Amino acid sequence: MLSFVIVIIGLPFVAAGLAVLLPRRIGSLVAIAAAATVLGCGLALWSAVGDDQVSVYSLSWFPSLGIAAGLRVDRFGVFFVLLISFIGLGILQYSRAYFHEGPSRPFLAAMLAFMASMCGIVLSDSLLLLFIFWELTTVLSALLIGIDHEHEDARQGAVRAFLVTGAGGLALLAGIILLGLAAGTDSLSELTSSVPTILASPLHVPALFLILIGAFTKSAQFPFHFWLPAAMAAPAPVSSYLHSATLVKGGIFLIARMEPIFGTSPYWQPTLAAVGLATFLLAGWSAVRSYDLKELLAYSTAAYLGMLVTFYAYAPVAGRSGEMVLILTHALYKSALFLLVGWLEKAAGTRCLSLLEREQWFRTNPFEAVLFGIGAGSMAGIPLLLGFLAKEVFTRALFGDTFPEITPAIAVGIVASILAVAYALKLFVSTFWGPLAPDQTRASSPGTISSWLLIVPACFLVPLLVGGFVPATLAGLLEPETSWEGGLAIWHKADAKFAASLGVFASGILLYWFWRRVERIPNAPLPLIVSEWAADRLLVVSGWLGNSLQAGGHPRYLGIMMITAIVAMGGGVVLFGGSSAWQFAWGDELDYALVPTLAIIGGAILTVALRPRVAKLVMMAVTGYGLALFFALYRAPDLALTQILAETISLVFLLLIFRSLPTLTRDSRPAGQKFAHGTIAVATGLAMAALAWGAGVYTPEDRAGAGHLVHSLPDAKGRNVVNVILVDFRGADTLGEIAVLAIAAIGILALLRNLPLAKATEESA
Amino acid sequence: MRSLILNKVARGILPVTSMFALYLLLRGHNEPGGGFIAGLVTAAALVLHGLAFGVQKTSTGLGPLIRPATPLGLAIALGSMLAGPMMGKPLGTHFHAYLSVPGMDPVHVSTTLAFDIGVYLVVLGASATALATFSTPLPTEMER
Numbered sequence: 001m002l003s004f005v006i007v008i009i010g011l012p013f014v015a016a017g018l019a020v021l022l023p024r025r026i027g028s029l030v031a032i033a034a035a036a037t038v039l040g041c042g043l044a045l046w047s048a049v050g051d052d053q054v055s056v057y058s059l060s061w062f063p064s065l066g067i068a069a070g071l072r073v074d075r076f077g078v079f080f081v082l083l084i085s086f087i088g089l090g091i092l093q094y095s096r097a098y099f100h101e102g103p104s105r106p107f108l109a110a111m112l113a114f115m116a117s118m119c120g121i122v123l124s125d126s127l128l129l130l131f132i133f134w135e136l137t138t139v140l141s142a143l144l145i146g147i148d149h150e151h152e153d154a155r156q157g158a159v160r161a162f163l164v165t166g167a168g169g170l171a172l173l174a175g176i177i178l179l180g181l182a183a184g185t186d187s188l189s190e191l192t193s194s195v196p197t198i199l200a201s202p203l204h205v206p207a208l209f210l211i212l213i214g215a216f217t218k219s220a221q222f223p224f225h226f227w228l229p230a231a232m233a234a235p236a237p238v239s240s241y242l243h244s245a246t247l248v249k250g251g252i253f254l255i256a257r258m259e260p261i262f263g264t265s266p267y268w269q270p271t272l273a274a275v276g277l278a279t280f281l282l283a284g285w286s287a288v289r290s291y292d293l294k295e296l297l298a299y300s301t302a303a304y305l306g307m308l309v310t311f312y313a314y315a316p317v318a319g320r321s322g323e324m325v326l327i328l329t330h331a332l333y334k335s336a337l338f339l340l341v342g343w344l345e346k347a348a349g350t351r352c353l354s355l356l357e358r359e360q361w362f363r364t365n366p367f368e369a370v371l372f373g374i375g376a377g378s379m380a381g382i383p384l385l386l387g388f389l390a391k392e393v394f395t396r397a398l399f400g401d402t403f404p405e406i407t408p409a410i411a412v413g414i415v416a417s418i419l420a421v422a423y424a425l426k427l428f429v430s431t432f433w434g435p436l437a438p439d440q441t442r443a444s445s446p447g448t449i450s451s452w453l454l455i456v457p458a459c460f461l462v463p464l465l466v467g468g469f470v471p472a473t474l475a476g477l478l479e480p481e482t483s484w485e486g487g488l489a490i491w492h493k494a495d496a497k498f499a500a501s502l503g504v505f506a507s508g509i510l511l512y513w514f515w516r517r518v519e520r521i522p523n524a525p526l527p528l529i530v531s532e533w534a535a536d537r538l539l540v541v542s543g544w545l546g547n548s549l550q551a552g553g554h555p556r557y558l559g560i561m562m563i564t565a566i567v568a569m570g571g572g573v574v575l576f577g578g579s580s581a582w583q584f585a586w587g588d589e590l591d592y593a594l595v596p597t598l599a600i601i602g603g604a605i606l607t608v609a610l611r612p613r614v615a616k617l618v619m620m621a622v623t624g625y626g627l628a629l630f631f632a633l634y635r636a637p638d639l640a641l642t643q644i645l646a647e648t649i650s651l652v653f654l655l656l657i658f659r660s661l662p663t664l665t666r667d668s669r670p671a672g673q674k675f676a677h678g679t680i681a682v683a684t685g686l687a688m689a690a691l692a693w694g695a696g697v698y699t700p701e702d703r704a705g706a707g708h709l710v711h712s713l714p715d716a717k718g719r720n721v722v723n724v725i726l727v728d729f730r731g732a733d734t735l736g737e738i739a740v741l742a743i744a745a746i747g748i749l750a751l752l753r754n755l756p757l758a759k760a761t762e763e764s765a
Numbered sequence: 766m767r768s769l770i771l772n773k774v775a776r777g778i779l780p781v782t783s784m785f786a787l788y789l790l791l792r793g794h795n796e797p798g799g800g801f802i803a804g805l806v807t808a809a810a811l812v813l814h815g816l817a818f819g820v821q822k823t824s825t826g827l828g829p830l831i832r833p834a835t836p837l838g839l840a841i842a843l844g845s846m847l848a849g850p851m852m853g854k855p856l857g858t859h860f861h862a863y864l865s866v867p868g869m870d871p872v873h874v875s876t877t878l879a880f881d882i883g884v885y886l887v888v889l890g891a892s893a894t895a896l897a898t899f900s901t902p903l904p905t906e907m908e909r
Contacts, residue, residue: 060855637797645805649892652812656899717861717875718794726799727877727884731857734880735842738887742835745891752898 001048002057004041005071005123008081011037012116019108024101031108032092035115039085045078056125056189070125070187079324079478080122080253087245087335088115090456094339095237097450103237107147111241114140118246122253127176127186134172134214134250138165141247145234153233163539164227168217172254175210178203179261192260199265208262211254212271219251219305222279223531228302229286232294236342239294243301244335249327252308256323263316272313277412279306282525284419288426288515293341293351297334300379300423303416304330307394310413314397322393324478325467329390332464333378336457337427340372343453344431349442357430359438368454369432374461380424380508381417381501386467386474391417391501414504421508422515429512555677562684569687573694592633599626613658621651638722775817782810790885791878800881804888811893820900831893838886845879 015034019027049055054074061069092111095103103111117140120133139162146158180186182201183194191198198204215221220228228248232239242248255272262268280303287299308326315323345351347368348361362369378387398413467474549560603623607616624647631640667674708721708729718724726734786806793799811831815823849858859880863871 059850060853061850063855638799638802641797641802642805645802645809649805649808649812652816653895653899656896716859716877717873718877720793720795720797720799723793723799723881724877726801727794727880728857728859731846731859731877731880734884735846738842738884739839741887741891742839745835745894748895748898 001045001055001073002071004045005057005073008038008041008045008085009116009120009123012112012119016109016112016116019112020105024103024105024108027105027108028092028096028103031103031112032089032096034112035085035089035092038115038119039082039089042078042081042085045073046075046082049073049075049078054189056187058125058187061126061129066185067128068126068187069129070189071123071129072125072188073123075479076256076324077122079327080249081119083245083249083328083331084115084118084122087331087460088241090459091237091241091335091339094240094342094452094456095235097452098235098237098342104147106143107238110140110143110147111238114144114241114246118250121250125188127179127188127191130254131169131173131176134218134254135166135169137247137250138162138169141165141242144238144242145231147234147238151233157227157230157233160230160535161227164217164224164535168214168224171210171217172214175207175212175214178207178210182207188257188261195261195264198261204262204265205267208258208265208267209271211258212275215251215254215258216275216309217251218254219248219309220279220302221251221275221306221309222282222302222527223534225279225283225302225528226532226535229295229298232292232298236294236338236345239297240335240338240342243298244338245331248301248305249331252305252312252327255309255312256320259312259315259320268316269313272309273409276306276309276311276313277409277416278527279303280310280416281306281412281419282528284416284423285525286528287423288419288511290423291353293344293353293356293427293431294338296353296423296427297337297341300420300427301330301334303420304334307413307416310409311394311397318397321479322390322396322475325386325471325475326390326393328478329378329386329464329467332460333375333387336371336460337375337379339453339457339460340368340375343368343449343457346449346453348438353426353430355439356432356434358434359436360432360434361438362432364438365432369428371454371458371461372431373428374464375457376424376428378464379427380421380505382505384465384468386464386471388468389471389475395501414500417504418507418511421505422511425509425512426515430516559677559680562680566680566683566687569691573687573690593630596626596629596633599623599629611664613661613664614655617651617654617658621647638720771817775813779810779814782806782813786810786885790881793881794873794875794877800884801888804885804892807885807889808892808896811889812896815896815900820897824897827893828897831890833890834886834893835890838883838888838890840883841886842880842883845876845883848876 012034015030018030022030054072057071057073059069059071061067088111092103092108095107095111099107114137117133117136121130121137124130124133142158142162142165145161146154148154149158176186179191179198182203183191183198185191185194213224217224228243231242234242259268283299283302283306287296287303290296290299308330311323311326312320341351347365348356348359350356374385378385378390381387381391395413398410463474550557600623603619603621603626606619607623610616610619624643628640628643628647631637631643669677705721708725711729712718712721712724716724716728718728786803789798789806790800790803791798793803811823811827814827845859846857848860849856852858852860859876861873861875861877863873865871
């Protein structure tokens, strides 16, 4: 089983690498083969996992920190793998037909890596591993949303999605750490068995809320919903993938994983129910007033996710039976509808309802209208479609098995369901029926539209039809252990719930009819306006902060860095230095130090005093070589060698750069600025000297170096401790450092050469 | 800038410095040296070559050799860190072996050496990139 898991997570990453290197046509075939293999492995796992069976594989990661990379195979996770790979496979095929010259390499690579990261989330047992995959999906989804990076909208949408979900990711990390402190582990399987300990800990409240913030941002719940409509600047296949089966379901998945741990917490149900129902209602309202089909779909996605959050709010009481039906239904119809809107954009040349509702598209495209109808019907939850049963699962969770008195939650649920019927009608009826003949001039000529743009969504819609007719079979297939009285069925009995759902349909139709008559866009709900305004303000403030720190002038950057360094170093010396350390003594061995010391001091003074740039540089080099001599005298040959080489090479590099700069003329800085620069420089030097002095006289009880010396030869087989520290004891740090070096090299190229990155900034500036 | 003496000296120095860098790299685990220093030594040799024969010549002659160094070095270093998890040990565990060669002391080979070679390649690649970029005249828009 573990090998299947490794293939599922690893193969798409490998294929992503190949997609970058191979020609586009072959790359897209490789992508499809990879997605199909993942789907096959998922099916193999599905047949292997039994009811309630959880297999955990723990791989050693950072044992000294008690962190393991635990993987986990259970039915819920594998269900998600199937969903991610099935929808992903369809969308990859769709995108081969959708894009003019086939999908681009960055698109393929990002899609595949995203698919792998999503599979990683759903197969992680260790929460830290889950977090890493979670962050990967954040980055990759921003890249996918901004894949048309030449469009301003796409870039803005990507930045918004990244900021919101990235901030949520940080909250999630903090929550995971707090949860780990409370329970002593970050493994899901161990967490579920230590629930009483967790709930008894005071840390569980912040942990719960931080983790929920992570989930809410990812799943676009109010008040973090606003990134979802902005992300609609992405091309249809991307929207379809991110907003149906994968990205936004990540938050729901996390909530589902947390339910066994936090479900009995007193904060679980009120928080989830409030946020979920608020989103269900507010996003539903926004969907009804949308005139852009993709925006309508985006808001309806947020609304459905709100419904799912509400479902999990009541899950500890009502049970989780039917959760997979709820998730599957939405993933299928929403991905199909996004893809169909992608077709409509090509066929009708627009996705704007204010144009479409005046035109009669049904007569020319009846087949496509039926496909839209199946999707919209599932959205509204009409009988004989899977959407009806999903609605039943939800009402059962909300109402319980009997119909109690009407609580505020039930009232909100009913109103939101009415809105769902209304926007589903709007999606279907307004798109296809209108008084005028369709304007064919906007469209691309019919022959150029590939039939794959309809075949793929049709494939997604088929299970909705089949499942709608034989719900019990489908439920048995998905959740064999599910059992509640009557089970999932098309018809139970004429009771209050039945009456309520009839009422919902009638009211929804009336509402739609009323809005068609009024022909005025209703106002956006106030809470949405407020939260979007707040988000805009936040962006303005962060932009102002960024601009004031990153003023684009070298003196300002250096000043900020130096002041930070002074505070950090000076603070360290003052706090930990102690007063007894300040003793002055001149030992015999310091006599040698006179020559290098004089070189360093003289070089420093002359660097400031001399006028021409080249002279300044040479004097700086004198300082550096003086330091190297110092190292050599006091038995640090590695440091001396490194210092000499670094000094030489940087001297040459600086000389090369300075050729391109104009010669220095008179110092034109105002006196105040000169004084400020001088103060900062002198203070930095003093702080650095204090730190060096402090490090020399400070005697800690437990020297890290002593341990390194002891372990170097017997354990790491090396006599050169400096090198052993670099490659072995602190190898991970060195790896990070060389990665930074490589990034710096790319940065140099991007800034100084005509890389596309540099070009884009120049144009926008 | 072109001088006959520099030319001759550089021609002779380049192979010697390269050998010296290799020596520093291989002995680094026990004596002063290591991947970082060796990378800097090679970079210094490149700088000298560039000064003597013109950077254009250096990039066309040595560029294809050095261009893949940065990604390759990162991959090698990362790969040597992953040896641990592959053998069921924590990430970053290193392995050592002693090969017996007739007529010599046993030769110490280890994954730390692979890691150091990765460091060497990245340092070399990054400095070569900087050298090539800095030494070509900047685009005219930047001068304004």
